[in-house]
Amino acid sequence: MKNVLIVDDDAVTRGLLSRVLKPHSDDFKILTSNNGKEAIDIILANKIDLVITDIQMPEMDGLQLLSYISSNHPEIPVFVMTAFETPEIKSKIDIIGSSQYFEKPLNMDTLTDCILEEINAGAEGKISGISLASFMQLVEMEKKTCTLTVSYRDKKGYMYFKKGELISATTGDLENEKAAYEMISWDKSAIDIIEVCKKNIKEIKLPLMSLLMEGLKIKDEKNAENGIKTPLKPLKKFIRKK
Numbered sequence: 001m002k003n004v005l006i007v008d009d010d011a012v013t014r015g016l017l018s019r020v021l022k023p024h025s026d027d028f029k030i031l032t033s034n035n036g037k038e039a040i041d042i043i044l045a046n047k048i049d050l051v052i053t054d055i056q057m058p059e060m061d062g063l064q065l066l067s068y069i070s071s072n073h074p075e076i077p078v079f080v081m082t083a084f085e086t087p088e089i090k091s092k093i094d095i096i097g098s099s100q101y102f103e104k105p106l107n108m109d110t111l112t113d114c115i116l117e118e119i120n121a122g123a124e125g126k127i128s129g130i131s132l133a134s135f136m137q138l139v140e141m142e143k144k145t146c147t148l149t150v151s152y153r154d155k156k157g158y159m160y161f162k163k164g165e166l167i168s169a170t171t172g173d174l175e176n177e178k179a180a181y182e183m184i185s186w187d188k189s190a191i192d193i194i195e196v197c198k199k200n201i202k203e204i205k206l207p208l209m210s211l212l213m214e215g216l217k218i219k220d221e222k223n224a225e226n227g228i229k230t231p232l233k234p235l236k237k238f239i240r241k242k
Contacts, residue, residue: 002028002119003046007039007053007065008081013106017052021115027057028119034094038059040068043076050118055142063138063146064193066130071190077118078130080138081106098187110213132189133212134146140164140208145197152186160199166211167202176203177211184215185222 008014013030021030031046033039037060042048051069055062062080069076082105100110132150136159139146143164150157156169157179169179183189
């Protein structure tokens with residue numbers, strides 16, 4: 001039996017999702033948590049096949065939970081539920097990576113279809129988690145001030161965000177834009193987050209989407225050099241209520 005974990009501090013949302021998904025109890029079991037800290041305890045105690053999480057929560061928010069999953073359980077796919085305040089924020093959402101994003105109020109039919117698709121894909125050996133590119137866009141969307149530690153094999157780098165804006169980055173001898181390109185090009189990196197930005201000066205001038213596109217281009221070029229075929233993915237996986 002597959003396990004789907006719903007993480008949201010809103011009891012109404014948790015209850016609604018549980019009721020709507022109950023008819024599919026033969027396909028998967030629903031577990032619920034009201035914050036990221038409690039969700040980690042559930043992940044440690046159970047085999048979780050999919051996490052559906054809100055972003056704004058007490059104790060431990062959704063970004064911190066995603067950071068934990070990325071570092072410790074990258075095989076777990078993650079769906080993100082979020083509400084957008086302005087058309088500007090909506091226009092910035094151009095998700096790159098394996099996670100899917102659902103706007104509140106939720107379209108339950110669409111969400112259910114995506115859950116079933118992900119669960120069935122997992123049965124065929126699909127491994128997915130949140131990519132660094134997706135995580136960076138979540139930080140921007142939530143206007144988060146934080147420092148990301150990005151690890152890949154024996155490499156480590158740092159990204160500094162102030163109110164959702166990437167202001168600086170370093171890895172090895174590389175700094176700022178070049179460092180960001182390098183880290184975005186890493187495959188299946190681990191991400192740690194702390195709730196403080198350790199830099200104050202804005203050293204990166206390019207918008208986040210430009211950095212992401214260039215970093216992913218470099219990643220594709222590296223894969224091509226190593227004979228690795230990169231599967232084509234649609235840029236947008238953001239799902240709006242119909």
